[in-house]
Amino acid sequence: LAKTTQPISMDSYEGQEVNITCSHNNIATNDYITWYQQFPSQGPRFIIQGYKTKVTNEVASLFIPADRKSSTLSLPRVSLSDTAVYYCLVIGDNQGGKLIFGQGTELSVKP
Amino acid sequence: DAGVIQSPRHEVTEMGQEVTLRCKPISGHNSLFWYRQTMMRGLELLIYFNNNVPIDDSGMPEDRFSAKMPNASFSTLKIQPSEPRDSAVYFCASSHSLYSGSGDEQFFGPGTRLTVL
Numbered sequence: 001l002a003k004t005t006q007p008i009s010m011d012s013y014e015g016q017e018v019n020i021t022c023s024h025n026n027i028a029t030n031d032y033i034t035w036y037q038q039f040p041s042q043g044p045r046f047i048i049q050g051y052k053t054k055v056t057n058e059v060a061s062l063f064i065p066a067d068r069k070s071s072t073l074s075l076p077r078v079s080l081s082d083t084a085v086y087y088c089l090v091i092g093d094n095q096g097g098k099l100i101f102g103q104g105t106e107l108s109v110k111p
Numbered sequence: 112d113a114g115v116i117q118s119p120r121h122e123v124t125e126m127g128q129e130v131t132l133r134c135k136p137i138s139g140h141n142s143l144f145w146y147r148q149t150m151m152r153g154l155e156l157l158i159y160f161n162n163n164v165p166i167d168d169s170g171m172p173e174d175r176f177s178a179k180m181p182n183a184s185f186s187t188l189k190i191q192p193s194e195p196r197d198s199a200v201y202f203c204a205s206s207h208s209l210y211s212g213s214g215d216e217q218f219f220g221p222g223t224r225l226t227v228l
Contacts, residue, residue, distance in 0.1 A: 043220055
């Protein structure tokens with residue numbers, strides 16, 4: 001199974017762009033990279049998913065280099081409400097549809 | 112759509128008692144997942160079902176835990192007997208299918224906070 005490594009915590013200020021990098025050195029050819037967000041006292045929520053290059057939606061952007069051994073979640077102009085834990089996951093054949101959550105990155109946005 | 116519904120939202124019980132957690136997945140979703148979250152162990156997958164059939168229960172901690180999905184709209188997670196170390200937030204999630212190549216988005220319920228005294 002592809003193991004992911006990401007920073008335990010990050011601090012930011014309102015209005016800044018936040019980039020959270022995740023490493024997944026043993027990602028398999030058919031694996032996808034998925035990010036979930038979890039607010040306190042709530043279940044995780046899907047943010048974005050990608051296979052290679054760049055993916056953008058209304059919430060975030062996901063940058064994946066050619067070797068796919070890492071990925072970066074980019075949150076533009078964060079606000080206090082973006083304070084949450086962000087999980088990077090790899091999903092594919094080896095996981096059989098399962099989501100294996102790591103420790104995640106606890107993002108704290110300050111005024 | 113109401114999303115994934117879990118009940119109860121909070122449960123406080125005494126050691127040795129039976130606890131039953133309930134989940135109603137999103138209508139039309141074929142896969143259902145039970146997770147447990149604690150500060151020490153993070154978010155752990157306990158068991159998951161596809162088309163009401165248990166696929167993988169390797170995450171179930173021990174025989175005191177059991178899960179059923181009698182139909183497409185209802186699942187239960189039972190702990191009997193409960194112990195203080197079972198105290199955690201239990202999440203239920205559902206998705207359209209178990210695996211569609213890229214992996215289907217999972218929709219999580221609000222969770223049940225269980226406290227075993």
